[in-house]
Amino acid sequence: MKKVIVAGAGPAGMMAAITAAENGAEVTLLEKMKRPGRKMMITGKGRCNVTNAADVPEIIRQFKGNGAFLHSAFAAFDNQDVMRFFEDQGVPLKVERGNRVFPVSDHALDCVDAMVHRLHELGVTIETEAAVRDVLLEHGHAAGVRTVTDAIYRADAVILALGGASYPGTGSSGDGYEMARKLGHTVTPILPSLVPLETEEAWPKDVQGLSLRNVRVKLLVDGEERQNLFGEMMFTHFGVTGPIILSLSREAAEALYEEHFVELELDLKPALTPEKLDARILRDFEKYQRKEVKNALVDLLPQRLIPIVIDAAYLDPEKPIHQVTAEERGRLRDALKHLVLTVTRTRPIAEAIVTAGGISVKEIDPKTMESKLVPGLYFAGELVDVDAFTGGYNLQAAFSMGVAAGSYSVWND
Structure with a gap:
């Protein structure tokens, strides 16, 4: 059984962990905060705008640059798949003005709880208050992670989904950018967006x-x-x-x-x-x-x-x-x-809804989300230099990238 470590239990990380587990991997999800999904709980003003019901070309047009990078990820897991996922987990959805999709309950916690329940159902090990510090390499291949307390987790593949630099109180404090730089990745200028x-x-x-x-x-x-x-x-x-x-x-x-x-x-x-x-x-x-x-x-x-x-x-x-x-x-x-x-x-980046900039998409395979520099290392979510206007597009990107990374972390040799 392939071992996969996912660092970061936001929307991208949780979806990556769910997908990897559904594909037969032994998955450990590490989260620096006391519980998963902290930032997801405040999205959409606490209502969680999970996606947008527009067609995929329109969704891609809402991304400021680099939207084309998401074509493969959206082809594999689009907005209809996101809606189906949540409704299958017992969270009925509704479409509002601007094609924005919310849970009928208007409670983001329902979406987070549904994802956490699915993680438990699949046997994913969730460790909270476990902040990742470094990605471990063996012969140039990602082989695990080290936490800030020097705990070491070995794996066949590592998915970094540590979020951007906005709302640091939810755990997104930009840690992933420095890890990526250490591994040779280019990080484009980090700027506040939707601010x-x-x-x-x-x-x-x-x-x-x-x-x-x-x-x-x-x-x-x-x-x-x-x-x-x-x-x-x-x-x-x-x-x-x-x-x-x-x-x-x-x-x-x-x-x-x-x-x-x-x-x-x-x-x-x-x-x-x-x-x-x-x-x-x-x-x-x-x-x-x-x-x-x-x-x-x-x-x-x-x-x-x-x-x-x-x-x-x-x-x-x-x-x-x-x-x-x-x-x-x-x-x-x-x-x-x-x-x-x-x-x-x-306003300061800590007040931004989304972080613009991040790991250069030129260094990531758009189909698999695998690093082109470090085999066995995958990226998903806001850590990647992809961001859109408000309207559910950014969460859609996080879920789609999470599914791609979760799938190929298991399938790739």
Whole structure:
């Protein structure tokens, strides 16, 4: 019976261990935390967005670079397989807006417990509070691992699924990157992804907690548009967050890392052309012609945002509406369509939902997840330089890579 060690009991590691055991291996799963699946329990705001119900080509399009690396893994174990797995384990699922798939219970713990139950059912040995320090080699082949307490576990194959560098409190503290480097692997720059953004301007603090549902945000890098998304965002004491901001954040993080100038341009009225917005402003000004500017925008904007937009338009908030010139009205229209924030940094990687960067996919066989440098060594999950937007795509990648690594760790000689 082939012996397989899996380091890391996150979604990728647990799925790898399950698959290896289903293929007849004697599997030991080592986890540094007190229980498996800690990070999985907080995904999807504690509801666990296990996958996305879109077709596979659409899922691959959601990966920022390196999505093509996943073609083989998805062909072997796709989103329908993920859904079937959880439902077979007694976790009914539902599909929500954006094709996001959640457990009907809305409890991530149900998904984690189902995976742990399957591990026990297959006889996988789970050792918690067992942090792996090194991969052991014999004649250049992976032959086991050593833990931080110097315990040695021998194996025919080793799967590293130690997670990225985000949410270190769940066990993902970037340990796997250093192990991979020691073995000769290239690790691309580690950056936060799906993370809030900090701004130079202080005014977001004045409107913190304010959520805007139907806005368009452009990401500008050195003045050129890189991304353009429509949806929901929220202001915070440090800057901005929310679904579209998180989706823009990876590109922003890369640009900041490369020391480019990064801005966000907010269109607060994306449904209106400049001409229609001008007509709308004129109607409101007619309605509130006896009021001052600061009191004439209540139909256009949330109350707390009014002074921000007035300031951006360089208008006198006390000016009577009937005295506002066409040129001043044009500045107001432009401020509503082009409200600019300067991005100074992302929030720390510890607050990121996903880690961008990781072990270079050029050094991993995309079908088997085996290292091209070290026979018998496999990788799965966030440790690999593959990441996507929010929507269940990252967990899907973790499960698919886990299945590939778990299968071929047993099948390969």
